[in-house]
Amino acid sequence: MNTPGKLTFKGGVHPPDYKDLSSQCAIEAVSVPKQLAVMLTQNIGAICKPVVNKKDHVTAGQVIGSNDAFVSAPIHSPVNGTVKDIALQSHPVLGRAEAILIESDDTNQQKWPRADQFNVTFDPAHFLPEHIFDSVRKAGIVGMGGAGFPTSVKIKANPQSPINTIIINGCECEPFITCDYRIMLEWTIQILTGVSLISRALNCGNVYIGIEDNKPDAIAVFEKAIHTMPCASGIKIVAVKTKYPQGGEKQLIKSITNKDVPAGGIPPMIGVLVTNVATAAAIAEAVVFDGPLTHRPVTVSGSGIKTPGNFYAPVGMAAGELIELAGGLTDDAEKIILGGPMMGFAVADLSIPITKTCGAITVLAAKDIVKRKETPCIRCGRCIEVCPMNLTPTTIAHAVKHNLLDTAQQYYMSACVECGCCSYICPADIELSGFIKTGKILVARQKKLMPK
Amino acid sequence: MLQNIKISPSPHISKHHSTQSVMLDVIIGLVPAIIASLVFFRMRAGIVLASCVISCVAFEAVCNLARKKPNSLGDLSAVVTGIILAFSLPPSIPFWVCIIGSGFAIIIGKMVFGGLGANIFNPAMAGRCFLTACFGTMMTVWTVPATIDSAMPQVGTVSEAPAAITQATPLGLIKDILKNKPAPQDEKIKAVNGIFKNMVIGSTSGCLGETSALALLIGGIYLLIKRTIDWIIPTAVLGVAFICAFIACEIDPHHYVLPWIHLASGGLLMGAFFIATDPVTAPLTKKGMWIFGAGVGALTMLIRLVGEYPEGVMFAVLLMNSISPLIDRFTKLTPTGGMVNA
Numbered sequence: 001m002n003t004p005g006k007l008t009f010k011g012g013v014h015p016p017d018y019k020d021l022s023s024q025c026a027i028e029a030v031s032v033p034k035q036l037a038v039m040l041t042q043n044i045g046a047i048c049k050p051v052v053n054k055k056d057h058v059t060a061g062q063v064i065g066s067n068d069a070f071v072s073a074p075i076h077s078p079v080n081g082t083v084k085d086i087a088l089q090s091h092p093v094l095g096r097a098e099a100i101l102i103e104s105d106d107t108n109q110q111k112w113p114r115a116d117q118f119n120v121t122f123d124p125a126h127f128l129p130e131h132i133f134d135s136v137r138k139a140g141i142v143g144m145g146g147a148g149f150p151t152s153v154k155i156k157a158n159p160q161s162p163i164n165t166i167i168i169n170g171c172e173c174e175p176f177i178t179c180d181y182r183i184m185l186e187w188t189i190q191i192l193t194g195v196s197l198i199s200r201a202l203n204c205g206n207v208y209i210g211i212e213d214n215k216p217d218a219i220a221v222f223e224k225a226i227h228t229m230p231c232a233s234g235i236k237i238v239a240v241k242t243k244y245p246q247g248g249e250k251q252l253i254k255s256i257t258n259k260d261v262p263a264g265g266i267p268p269m270i271g272v273l274v275t276n277v278a279t280a281a282a283i284a285e286a287v288v289f290d291g292p293l294t295h296r297p298v299t300v301s302g303s304g305i306k307t308p309g310n311f312y313a314p315v316g317m318a319a320g321e322l323i324e325l326a327g328g329l330t331d332d333a334e335k336i337i338l339g340g341p342m343m344g345f346a347v348a349d350l351s352i353p354i355t356k357t358c359g360a361i362t363v364l365a366a367k368d369i370v371k372r373k374e375t376p377c378i379r380c381g382r383c384i385e386v387c388p389m390n391l392t393p394t395t396i397a398h399a400v401k402h403n404l405l406d407t408a409q410q411y412y413m414s415a416c417v418e419c420g421c422c423s424y425i426c427p428a429d430i431e432l433s434g435f436i437k438t439g440k441i442l443v444a445r446q447k448k449l450m451p452k
Numbered sequence: 453m454l455q456n457i458k459i460s461p462s463p464h465i466s467k468h469h470s471t472q473s474v475m476l477d478v479i480i481g482l483v484p485a486i487i488a489s490l491v492f493f494r495m496r497a498g499i500v501l502a503s504c505v506i507s508c509v510a511f512e513a514v515c516n517l518a519r520k521k522p523n524s525l526g527d528l529s530a531v532v533t534g535i536i537l538a539f540s541l542p543p544s545i546p547f548w549v550c551i552i553g554s555g556f557a558i559i560i561g562k563m564v565f566g567g568l569g570a571n572i573f574n575p576a577m578a579g580r581c582f583l584t585a586c587f588g589t590m591m592t593v594w595t596v597p598a599t600i601d602s603a604m605p606q607v608g609t610v611s612e613a614p615a616a617i618t619q620a621t622p623l624g625l626i627k628d629i630l631k632n633k634p635a636p637q638d639e640k641i642k643a644v645n646g647i648f649k650n651m652v653i654g655s656t657s658g659c660l661g662e663t664s665a666l667a668l669l670i671g672g673i674y675l676l677i678k679r680t681i682d683w684i685i686p687t688a689v690l691g692v693a694f695i696c697a698f699i700a701c702e703i704d705p706h707h708y709v710l711p712w713i714h715l716a717s718g719g720l721l722m723g724a725f726f727i728a729t730d731p732v733t734a735p736l737t738k739k740g741m742w743i744f745g746a747g748v749g750a751l752t753m754l755i756r757l758v759g760e761y762p763e764g765v766m767f768a769v770l771l772m773n774s775i776s777p778l779i780d781r782f783t784k785l786t787p788t789g790g791m792v793n794a
């Protein structure tokens with residue numbers, strides 16, 4: 001099944017990847033910070049309500065927020081400590097959102113992934129699908145690739161729309177980010193354990209692990225591991241073309257299965273489940289060790305970081321503290337981004353805590369940011385050429401700019417996956433994806449789906 | 453520490469290119485034809501090119517001042533308009549006519565619509581169309597190239613150019629030979645086909661930039677390799693023009709010339725690579741580009757074969773420009789996989 005570079009989708013761009021800044025940095029454990037801010041909003045769906053009160057003492061792994069809605073995931077305290085407050089905190093996307101502030105009282109406790117405690121003899125048959133679902137739900141696992149969809153919902157078998165293909169996403173196509181690459185090398189058996197559990201939960205044996213062909217050693221490690229691990233022997237390792245946004249689930253499905261997910265739809269509509277390698281690793285830990293999702297690998301990299309690296313950080317740790325662990329900002333640092341440079345959110349507040357969906361902090365120096373003014377669109381059509389969703393970004397952006405939201409919607413604005421390829425390629429430097437995102441927010445406000 | 457930190461929507465990196473670099477590529481693509489025009493028409497080409505380019509840039513600067521808009525000369529689009537307008541004029545045209553044409557191209561063809569990106573018609577073609585209407589005689593006087601006329605002043609000489617020898621353009625000649633002169637058919641066809649070789653190299657009379665098919669082809673291929681222009685429009689224009697010419701030739705070989713002659717002659721290559729591909733006035737979608745290109749090719753041949761004008765690219769491009777927004781509307785893209793809740 002290994003056909004390097006051939007499997008791809010229409011559109012996309014090839015930004016320089018800068019992965020060598022941190023690709024050789026093994027994941028490091030992080031000592032417990034004095035204070036954490038665990039966001040109540042960390043997943044798509046129902047927002048958690050706090051289940052602890054101010055001044056309560058909490059222990060590591062204890063549930064501190066939950067919601068009974070089906071599409072939701074509880075949150076846990078990553079440390080032993082005291083709830084100092086439940087208050088608004090800066091949030092990269094929402095501006096401000098409620099978080100539980102915890103002051104840790106045991107700074108020596110250091111959580112380290114149990115990757116070395118998984119072994120090749122693992123047999124998922126010991127776990128019932130219902131048990132896997134329960135463990136994943138209790139552990140508060142959400143999609144760690146960035147979307148934050150509660151994973152338990154995905155792995156609940158639904159007889160009405162059975163899953164016939166499982167795709168594990170090891171693409172990591174954003175520039176600078178290497179944490180998925182590192183866990184693929186370091187936690188291979190743990191990931192495969194998680195994959196076999198997903199496969200067991202959905203009773204689906206057709207499993208692919210898609211990896212971009214710029215990570216040949218990750219591909220090799222998996223190829224070797226599936227031969228030593230009986231429960232993983234049916235998994236197909238697939239090399240896909242290195243291209244942004246190859247790690248987008250719709251694009252990865254197209255590359256591997258040649259099927260299109262309808263725009264505005266989700267993969268289960270065509271019988272496919274996609275989940276990220278980090279999520280698979282979290283599932284393994286949740287099911288086998290009852291370990292809740294309280295830590296995640298985070299890449300701290302970019303030209304504005306002194307010593308880039310990969311860290312296993314507690315959820316709720318301030319971005320600034322992680323940046324300090326990576327040597328701090330360089331003097332010419334100009335943009336702090338939660339996430340990668342293509343889809344991440346620029347922030348100006350170092351107290352913003354990382355969440356379950358935040359795989360990277362990228363800091364760009366002045367030299368890597370092209371500063372140019374927007375010039376008129378010359379209708380060159382490059383944005384159309386690179387749009388993986390086959391949209392007309394220039395027309396949509398133009399409509400939004402002139403407040404013609406109906407026109408924007410007639411050109412399928414809502415189908416945009418916000419990958420940013422159009423803005424990246426635009427020779428006139430028009431913030432095409434910025435306008436489209438704004439347009440979507442304006443429409444949501446019109447429909448009263450979102451407050452002003 | 454955070455005083456330098458900036459925020460903006462993603463993506464935070466972008467490809468290092470600009471409208472200016474796109475236009476610069478077009479100018480580079482035009483260089484072989486510029487050289488060819490200087491070789492064949494010497495100082496006359498220099499005068500026409502210089503007056504068109506300088507006046508286009510000047511008119512754009514004046515318009516920006518009048519509209520109180522920032523200077524837009526940096527995008528080089530006025531330079532491209534100037535070169536293409538010059539290329540579509542006969543070498544004997546006086547410099548003041550060039551200035552009038554440039555004025556129309558920039559002011560009416562481009563700036564009144566709102567400047568770069570907002571114009572409906574190709575500015576250079578609008579300028580040429582205006583000159584055809586106002587200075588019909590001057591627009592149809594064709595200078596014999598320097599390779600034939602040794603009296604043509606050399607490049608760089610400052611002396612006033614003497615009255616040049618003139619003759620009809622190949623297409624005009626051919627139309628004339630085939631239609632009017634009483635001569636045996638075989639001889640006519642031989643005479644016509646003899647013109648072909650000169651047309652490829654460019655040593656024949658005609659508009660400045662249109663004489664050398666070879667130079668245009670080199671420039672066009674450069675733009676295709678650099679992916680500055682899409683291959684669809686040139687393919688559609690040339691393909692449809694070839695098919696039309698082929699059909700006409702098959703129906704009545706004594707009346708219509710071989711399709712190769714049509715491809716190599718006049719503004720067809722120029723139009724296919726440099727004029728119809730103007731992104732501002734062409735459709736956005738691939739399907740739209742096919743329709744647009746096919747329309748330009750078919751209309752050009754309709755005008756050449758049936759109409760009174762020997763040349764048809766200018767009208768074909770302007771006519772298709774006018775329906776380009778309509779083509780865009782009819783070829784609207786739908787999202788990959790179809791739309792749920794649309």
